[in-house]
Amino acid sequence: MEKYPFQLKEEVIFKKGIRCCSGRIREGKLLYYLPRQMKRELVEKVLAEIRQNLILRLKDAYRYYNYFRKCQSHIHKSYELKKMAEEIYTRKYSTLDFSLTIKFRRQKTVMGTYRRKKDGKVVIYINDHFKNAPEFLLEYVIAHELSHHHFSGHDQAFYRELSQLCPDHKKKRKLANQYLLLKEAEIF
Numbered sequence: 001m002e003k004y005p006f007q008l009k010e011e012v013i014f015k016k017g018i019r020c021c022s023g024r025i026r027e028g029k030l031l032y033y034l035p036r037q038m039k040r041e042l043v044e045k046v047l048a049e050i051r052q053n054l055i056l057r058l059k060d061a062y063r064y065y066n067y068f069r070k071c072q073s074h075i076h077k078s079y080e081l082k083k084m085a086e087e088i089y090t091r092k093y094s095t096l097d098f099s100l101t102i103k104f105r106r107q108k109t110v111m112g113t114y115r116r117k118k119d120g121k122v123v124i125y126i127n128d129h130f131k132n133a134p135e136f137l138l139e140y141v142i143a144h145e146l147s148h149h150h151f152s153g154h155d156q157a158f159y160r161e162l163s164q165l166c167p168d169h170k171k172k173r174k175l176a177n178q179y180l181l182l183k184e185a186e187i188f
């Protein structure tokens, strides 16, 4: 196998009811999902293909390793996150005119979650993989979730809003994905 600066464990999961083969990286492992009824003589070939793909993605993300390390943030506290949210929101609106709580929480796959409670109070959860992430990545995740305050889906209107709250969101999103991948691979 090709050399790279990380060796991850692998786990093959045969699942009932799926037709496609897929792979993902989580908790420091390469996970493979294969249909339960798959012919066993095909397994090795399919695993090799998925592995190659995952490793390519990881290598791509790894290019930013030192860069990410250099600009790790020290924003951990809820009030610090809220201050950041206020700065982002007031790029477009005059004030943050709703009750907002932001905290880190363990989350699978998503970067963040926007919740509006019955009493109108808003809570934004950020995937705790972003706890030491560079500030501009936190900024992206918060801007994305704040954009859901007025727009629930991911349609054009939503992206117009996001562009106003975080003008270079596309670039930052790409980097946030890379960062999350390195975190899932437990390389950080």
Ligand SMILES: [Zn+2]
Binding pocket: 144, 148, 154
């Ligand atoms: Zn969203």
